[in-house]
Every structure is written in structure tokens, then in C-alpha cells.
Amino acid sequence: MGDMVAALPQRPRSKARLETVVAQLRDGVHAMSDWIREANGQDLGEGLIQIREAGIDPLEAVFADGLRRFDDSGEYAADGALSVVAWLKWRCKLSGGAAAERVGIARQLEQLPKTGEAFARGDVGYQHVAMIARTADHLGAGAVRKAESSLLEAAMTHDPGQFAGITKDFEHRIDAEGALAEAHRAYERRYLHLGEPMDGLIRLDGLLDAEGGATLRTALNAFMLPGKEDDRTPGQRRADALIEVCRQRGRPSADGAGPRPQLIITASVDTLAGIPGAPAARLDSGAMVPSATVQRLACDSAITRVTALGEL
Secondary structure, three states, X not given: OHHHHHHOOOOOHHHHHHHHHHHHXXXXXXXXXXXXHHOOHHHHHHHHHHHHXXXXXXXXXXXXXXXXXHHHHOHHHHXXXXXXXXXXXXXXXXXXXXXHHHHHHHHHHOOOHHHHHHHHHOOOOHHXXXXXXXXXXXXXXXXXXXXXXXXXXXXXXXXXXXXXXXXXXXXXXXXXXXXXXXXXXXXXXXXXXXXXXXXXXXXXXXXXXXXXXXXXXHHXXXXXXXXXXXXXXXXXXXXXXXXXXXXXXXXXXXXXXXXXXXXXXXXXXXXXXXXOOOOOEEEOOOOEEXXXXXXXXXXXXXXXXXXXXXXX
16 A cells, blocks of 8 residues: 555645745735735835836746756756747737747846846846846947946836836947948838728728937927917827828918928937037937937038036
């Protein structure tokens, strides 16, 4: 009888431990859920912050570490997946873009230890880390590692939208030609689709590069100011502005040309001169503009010198 018991398959200890850890994790989620339902005001806001800093972001860091090792092992093939991205889409319920982004983060964090540590502590958020990983993919981890501390400091003091501009500026300083090539790739992805009328409406969908988007936004803004007792939503005012821009362009003028949108681009003298290591220029929206694009636009622009405080 004893021999028969010994012959029975034993549950792997790692599997049993995983079940215990998962149960603890679920208990923590339930406890936080109960607390959130009872919290109000500033306490509720602090709870939401802690969910990100002590929960979601550190768990994403753990996920990235495990994903890197799982990717290296090739074990995803045991489930019939052709790639780790395909496995993530299937087994972890992620979109293709979300899966590929997490694989990119996992692979880069192995070479960016300071970023991995800050991520695990919850000092920086997932989106910040995704941008750092993307920058490392563009420039190489070695270039990012040299400026890792300053990039992390910026990540901790800027929201993801602001930090995106910082990483793009960093890429331009290190590799202006690469930044220009990326801008060209973005331009090649442009499109505008006008759907067929349905229920009296036509759907618009499209992508524009930063320069084209800024030109369109500037043109629309001139016609978007709300009038008295104007109850239109911002989206409705924007739609009406687009139609008005088209109508204005269709009206005849003395020289056959309509008014041109005025873009404001802020650039350093070094950027305008194309000196290596110069920062990228900026549109009013904060979008980065490569120095080569600034030089092209400057041929047909008015240039005004602005002296910054640090230059006095």
C-alpha cells in the first residue's frame, strides 16, 4: 500500500506555491476594492495613486522580468504559438500592439537596470518605461544607459505626454538623421479616408504627421471661437471649422490664393544651423520637429530671435 502511494504523481511544489501567491494577490485586490468603495475625497485619490504605484506598475515590472525569461526559453511554442507575441495575444488577452510593446520593454529592461529598478519600485509608470524602451530600440541601449539617470529623473517629474517630448528631443540630440528618418516614416503613414454617406453622415478617419497636423489645427482654430449663446460641443465646432476652411479656400481672391495657416516653431540657433547634438525644434503643440525640417521651412518663413533667460 505504501508503495502504491509513493507511485502516485506529486503536484509540483512550484505549482502549489503559485496557487498560494495568486490567492494572496487576489486577497489584496479584494481588500483594496473594499477600501476604494468606502473611501471619499482626498483619501480616494490617494488610493488610486497607490493602486498604480504599489500595484499595477510594480506588477508590470514583474511581468516584464518573467516575460523576458519566458521569451528566452521558447516555451510559448509548447502551446502551439509561433511567437511570444502570438502567445501573449492568445493566453494573456492582449492586442497585438500591447503584446509587442511588452515584449520590447522586457527585452530592453535587461540592459537598463536603473529603469527596471525604478519601475519595480513604482517610481515611474508603465508608459514612461515604454517610451524609454522605445528610445533604446531606436538608439541602442548603450546610448540610453549613459543618460539613464537624467531620463528617469525627467520621467518622475513629467507626465507621459510631456515625457514623450523629452525622449524625442533626446533622440534628436543623439541621432538627428535617425530622428529625421523616423519623421519621414511617420509622413509615409499619412492618409485621409472619407466614408460613404450613412444615415445622413460621412465618417472621417486619418493620420497626419506632426507638421501636417499642426497646419490643420492652426487653420481650424481660426474658425473655432464660440459665439454668444453657442451651445456647440468642441467637436462640433471643429467639424464646422473644417467645412468653413474648405469654403473659404473655394472662394475666389485677387491672386487666386487663400490665407495660409501660420505655424510657430521654436528652435535654437544650433538647430537651425543643423549642428550635431542640437535639440529638436518644437511646435506649439509640443511636437518635435527635426532640424532638417526646420531648415526647409525657414526658407519661406519669418524668423524672430527670442533670447531665453539663460542666455542673458
